[in-house]
Amino acid sequence: MIHAAAARQILQGFVPRTSAxxxxxxxxxxxxxxxxxVAIPLLLPPLAGAGVMLAAIAAFAxxxxxxxxxxxxxxxALALVLAATGYxxxxxxxxxxxxxxxxxxxxxxxxxxxxxxxxxxxxDPSLLKLKGQRREVTAMFTDIANFTGLxxxxxxxxxxxxxxxxFGGMSEIVVAHGGMVDKFVGDAIHALFNAPLEQPGHAxxxxxxxxxxxxxxxxxxxxxxxxxxxxxxxxIGVETGEVIVGDVGTGSKLDYTAYGxxxxxxxxxxxxxxxxxxxxxxxxxxxxxxxxxxLRPGKTIQLRGFDVPIQVFEPVTxxxxxxxxx
Numbered sequence: 001m002i003h004a005a006a007a008r009q010i011l012q013g014f015v016p017r018t019s020a021x022x023x024x025x026x027x028x029x030x031x032x033x034x035x036x037x038v039a040i041p042l043l044l045p046p047l048a049g050a051g052v053m054l055a056a057i058a059a060f061a062x063x064x065x066x067x068x069x070x071x072x073x074x075x076x077a078l079a080l081v082l083a084a085t086g087y088x089x090x091x092x093x094x095x096x097x098x099x100x101x102x103x104x105x106x107x108x109x110x111x112x113x114x115x116x117x118x119x120x121x122x123x124d125p126s127l128l129k130l131k132g133q134r135r136e137v138t139a140m141f142t143d144i145a146n147f148t149g150l151x152x153x154x155x156x157x158x159x160x161x162x163x164x165x166x167f168g169g170m171s172e173i174v175v176a177h178g179g180m181v182d183k184f185v186g187d188a189i190h191a192l193f194n195a196p197l198e199q200p201g202h203a204x205x206x207x208x209x210x211x212x213x214x215x216x217x218x219x220x221x222x223x224x225x226x227x228x229x230x231x232x233x234x235x236i237g238v239e240t241g242e243v244i245v246g247d248v249g250t251g252s253k254l255d256y257t258a259y260g261x262x263x264x265x266x267x268x269x270x271x272x273x274x275x276x277x278x279x280x281x282x283x284x285x286x287x288x289x290x291x292x293x294x295l296r297p298g299k300t301i302q303l304r305g306f307d308v309p310i311q312v313f314e315p316v317t318x319x320x321x322x323x324x325x326x
Contacts, residue, residue: 026075033060033080041091053087132246137258138286139204139239139266140179142170142213145232145274147187154229162225163187169216170234177209180269182257188270192258195245203240203289210236210280211315237270239283261306268303269312276301282313 022277036056040049057080144150144166151159167189171181174191178199182190193209194202217234220226241262262285269281287295295313302309 004219038087038090039089046091049087051092058086064193105249111265132244134242135195135245136240136242137195137245137262138202139243139258139263140174140189140191140193140206140210141237141270142189142191143235143269143270144187145235146230147232150229150231158225158229166217166226169220170213173212173216174209177205177212179206180211190236190257190263191273192245196256203286204291204294206220206240206308207280207282207290207294207315210238210282211317214279233279235270235273235278236280237266237268237273237283238280238286239266239269240285240289241265264305265303268305272301272303276312278314280315282315284310284313287313 040056043049044052060080096166166182170189174181174189179191179193180195182192184190191206191209193199193206194297200203213234213236221231222247239262241260243258243260243262245256245258247256265283265285269283273279273281279300281298282295287297294315298312298314300309300311310323
């Protein structure tokens with residue numbers, strides 16, 4: 001049918017001809033088509049990009065056909081080849097880059113954050129602000145009482161295996177409550193809530209996490225090996241306030257962490273448990289953001305390195321009335 005139509009046009013003396021103007025700018029048009037093919041996968045998600053690319057090819061084909069019907073012959077091959085090649089190559093490279101970026105993000109954060117949060121960051125890395133920002137967080141420090149003495153008479157393999165089990169269980173609880181395990185320092189754990197992503201109710205979540213950590217660590221120290229070695233109580237300090245968070249370090253040694261008085265206060269509150277005879281010591285910043293009934297007021301103390309004395313708080317636990325050392 002197409003051949004018959006072409007023959008009829010030839011017999012009628014209607015033969016499409018190549019435009020001199022189009023011939024002159026054919027390579028420019030083809031180059032622009034290639035740039036469009038490159039730009040689409042860079043600017044659009046895969047499915048949307050594929051749809052736009054197909055629509056662009058279809059529109060170009062319609063344009064070529066209509067031009068031929070009007071007597072102007074356009075050679076579409078070069079433009080289509082460059083557009084398709086640019087699109088396919090760029091799409092493959094973009095996919096490879098995205099896959100590599102997701103793998104890097106998962107490798108950096110999968111041991112510190114919940115799988116749900118890691119998946120969110122991997123899908124949209126723009127959620128993650130790593131270059132430094134001021135942010136309200138709830139900081140938590142934990143420490144094992146009399147741990148230094150424990151290291152003196154314990155076999156190294158036994159000690160490391162016990163710490164691995166301890167850190168593993170404690171980290172799971174932090175992550176389950178939406179927190180981020182920032183780092184392990186000796187026998188201590190530093191955790192952050194409301195970082196690196198927004199976490200509504202982070203102060204309350206941190207207090208409930210501290211209660212869960214206290215309960216788990218007490219059960220852990222009653223296990224056969226920890227009990228035989230005299231594994232100490234876990235003391236916990238919690239405080240909320242503004243800090244500076246971001247990636248610090250160089251090359252492969254980057255560390256996402258927080259700096260500021262709030263972090264220092266949480267560490268001092270953890271240490272204050274020893275003189276207060278408590279297991280969990282909560283600062284006024286956290287207490288101000290928690291619902292009534294979750295905490296009870298304690299003493300007013302002077303934290304080392306701070307000018308103004310503060311009132312500290314302790315979680316109210318069902319059945320025990322507090323978290324004091326037995």
